[in-house]
Amino acid sequence: MTLQQILFLIFSAITLIAALMVVTRRNLCHAALFMVLSFFGVAGLYVLLEAPFLAGVQVFIYVGGISTLIIFAIVLTRDVVDPTLPPHNRQWIAGALVMALLCSVLIWTVLGYQWTTTTPGQVPADSIARLGTILVDPEGFLLPFEVTSVLLFAVLIGAITIARER
């Protein structure tokens, strides 16, 4: 067992166990915090995959942005529902079955296919610089980049308009 394998197991365990907690906790604040923990786990996996920039972006956007948004939403929409009710709804068994089945199918597919025959190469040292370059390269991802900006702008105005006080 190399160090990386152990780290992989630790990070995966953190991610998956935290995710399980997210979907089963009754208290939404706990669920949100476990979600944050899960995001950190994913960031750890990115570091193992030698994508440190994405790990940083993960922490910034998910933990720093989206988790904050969700916590705000939890606070602003305090449930007046009876707190002794279980956290799941009436179709939870069906949902669990379907998802378990889906998971098995996916895992069976993954394990049954020969993804790669050669050992993967090294990540070049300037991979982050390349990423930055290709995002603004007209023959690269410039168009999606600009479209994403427009999308975010639209979302900004849309979200404000939807959630305004009347």
Added chain:
Amino acid sequence: MVYGIPLEWYLIVAAALFCIGGYGVLARRSAVATLMGVELMLNAININLVAFWRYLEPPGTTGQAFALFVYAVAAAEAAVGLALIIAVWRTHNTVVLKDLDMLQG
């Protein structure tokens, strides 16, 4: 095999995370909890993308760039979703999805 971790392990983790998120979407009462499930699913997708990038084409950038766009879209979707939840909360005073069945046929 990078550092002794085969690609399949990452894909399995991603699949598991996706399905856990899916369960969250399908089986939670509160709309905010559903959104949390969606975020988990998007994370799983990203893990998939980055794992494929690392194992199949490390000198390239497509995987990471795709993942970045997924981040942007996830953020956008979370913002709009939460705005909708807040708007619904204002008018109907509940975020329990079971009670939001105004489109019932």
Added chain:
Amino acid sequence: MHNQSDLLLNLAWLIPLFPFLAFAIIPLGVYRNRKLSHGLVIGAISIAFLLSQIVLWRAVGVWSIEHTLAYESPIIHWLSSGYERFGLGIYIDPPTVVMLFVVPLICMMTFIYSVGYMNFSVQVDPRYSRFFSYLSLFAAGMLGMVIFNNLLAFFICWEILDICSYLLIGFWYEKRPDLDRITPQEAGLKAFIVTKIGDLFFILGLMLLYAEIGSLTYSVIFSHETLEQLTHTPFLGTDMATVIALLLFGGAVGKSAQFPLHVWLPDATQVPTPALALIHAATVVSAGVFLIVRTFPILQVADAGVLAFEGIPFVALIGAFTAIFASVVAVAQNDVKRGLAFSTISQLGYMVAALGIGAYVAGTFHLITHAFFKALLFLSSGSVIHGLEHGHHHAHEHHEEHEKWFDPHDMMNMGGLAKRMPRTYLAFVIGGLALSGFPILTSGFWSRDNILVQAWAGNLIVFWTLAITAGLTGFYTMRQLCLTFAGEPRTGAAQYAPESKPAITTPLLILAAFAVGLGWISIPEQLPVVGGIVPNWFHHFMLSTIAASEHVFDSTPMLIGAGLSLTGLLMGWLVYGYKPLKASEIDRIEAVMRKIRLGWLYRAAANHFYLDSLYQNGVVWAVLKLADLADWFDYGQPQKRESDGQIVLVKRHGVVDGIVHNAGRVGNLVSQAANWIDATLVDGLVNLVGATGRHVSADLDAFDLEIVGGIVNGVGEVKFLGGWIRHIQTGKVQFYLLIASVTVLVLIIGFFAIIFLPI
């Protein structure tokens, strides 16, 4: 450079790790278990203390063999962006060793003390564990700042100290003291914001340095070539080195509470006392001075003529002015903690002045001796205050006191405690004597007079300022001692105050031993009789890696300094101790000054020369008004209007809000236009279709009646099916999703079945 990787010195990596782990573990796990929380924290700091002792003595061992000490550990790369990679390593050289000696020891003493302090009252603080985790983070930040090898890590730990300051000062955030006192939350915010102003300068200096040199690692930026490059690069009328040095000094001004950014320190007295001791003596403020010590090479090559005044370099100017300003204010303070706060500001001024005139060794030495005796003074004042609070409860039970607002910090409520709290009294006396620099016996004397000696040969104005401050220091110290401990108790609380428990008094006595003994590591060799017995070890140690010039020893300034401080002590005793103040007698100085019509001067000093009000009414008011303006720009002012006899709030939109509103309106108009087009055009079409249909159906009416009628009747039978299908549309999103997932799953399994099952 000791380039081989040295295992024992590399242990330094672990030093900040344990306190940081303690900080992290407590909120995650052991929050409810108080004993475990404080046990964890004390365990962590003890391990850190042991490790730092190992590292320290190993470093000294290395030094005694090689006569130089600048060890850099192997570097790990921790941040990469583009082509840059930041490296993080441990750097051990004399200042590090000195701080490693001081910081863990004082932290450990303070943590043990905190256990006693926080457990004293019957009702234990509900946020007990949180307090200890903050303390632990504080220690981790300070230790990290001391050992890492680059300015970026230094800055990160510096900011950790900032946030801990804020959290600890505002810890008792429910406290609502007198209306004219500041609340803990405000004090915390004030500390944070004022030090941030200093941090702004710091980070500007860092940015300049990085842009110029391309690295922030000590071994790179303090090398000869870099310093040469900095002094020869012109910038803003002077050279780059001067600008960077002044900017970095700005950071120290904020953190070490020099004038004009000293205003946060006195209001930080709201924090529970052991943390206050830490903040003052061992961490935040000495962090600022440590910054100057660390970046001393840049300060050395900076042009001293820039911003100088009458030949005094700017740094020394700020330091000396702060020293004398704060000691004048300290004379007029009645709150014991506030008086000690100003005393700290004054002593820090000493250190900064020393470093400003190039007295590297003297400034650093005073830093470490001050750490000990200030911690001692703060912890013993905490013991006094606790005793007073206990005594107040006691007096209450005996119904001897009215239920008025009782301030246990006010020295006017004390008196006669020497008999009631002997160990605390002893500790306070030793600390006070060290602070005033009682000759020979106390460490304060050796360190402070070292500074005076350097000033005498360097710059006479600075010397006389510091010397007068020495006299004032003696005076206000004796004042505090007499008001607190001498004479008869002035209130019921003082009458019943008990001595504190050993968890509190033991650290006091240990620190007292250091306050006395530490002085002997740096006795100048030329001093007759006493000098030469022990070589001036500290002097050699500190100067081994830095080329600072130290002036030849001269006994005259030493005698002047000793004389002035003894005079101050004597005057203090004469005014306050000879005939101690009785109850409800106002301060004698105040009375005298009122008589000679200078009462306003005393009051001004008591209000620290109104600097606080100036900031509050000037700067803060301006910022708040600016924020209001921005808010108006954004959102507009709601107007009140009368409507049907009721006051109605009508919103008027600000600029930004107006833009959004109008964008929405445009969208609305567009959709209305589309709606109109839809309604008229589509309507017209629909009407046309309807008319045609009517004509056609009128003609085919009879034909339809049979065939279509028959079909319709048949369709009616399907209504039952429709009624059943209708239930699929439940309106519930999750149900739809479930159906969708099931469908997808079925399709996937179907695909695989078709592909893989032999058919």
